[in-house]
Amino acid sequence: MGSDLLEDESASPSLEIVELELALRHQNFLELGFEGAVRQALERVGGELLFRMRMDGVSGYDWLAAVALDSDGGRKLALVAQPTDGGPLRIEDAETSDMTIARVAIAYADVVKSLRRLS
Numbered sequence: 001m002g003s004d005l006l007e008d009e010s011a012s013p014s015l016e017i018v019e020l021e022l023a024l025r026h027q028n029f030l031e032l033g034f035e036g037a038v039r040q041a042l043e044r045v046g047g048e049l050l051f052r053m054r055m056d057g058v059s060g061y062d063w064l065a066a067v068a069l070d071s072d073g074g075r076k077l078a079l080v081a082q083p084t085d086g087g088p089l090r091i092e093d094a095e096t097s098d099m100t101i102a103r104v105a106i107a108y109a110d111v112v113k114s115l116r117r118l119s
């Protein structure tokens with residue numbers, strides 16, 4: 001596991017986040033772009049893109065995606081961020097992330113879950 005992708009190296013990442021990290025490492029970002037690469041990686045690991053947004057340098061990122069990963073214990077929410085400096089993608093567990101957008105991702109996932117129960 002590359003420490004460059006995790007915000008908090010002291011905490012062990014979940015298996016789902018490790019799988020996503022590995023799937024993302026094998027994507028052609030020049031050909032697919034950020035969203036295409038994230039979507040293709042999610043297809044490989046069994047996940048769903050909740051939303052993506054242009055950050056325009058806010059918090060040091062150009063793009064951010066909130067994703068839901070299938071997990072034995074339900075769903076694991078994660079953030080995938082593309083740094084403005086062109087470095088490797090950062091993948092964080094949304095539950096433990098200190099990024100403000102993590103709270104938005106968790107709330108959005110709850111709304112989507114509720115809407116699916118209604119339909």
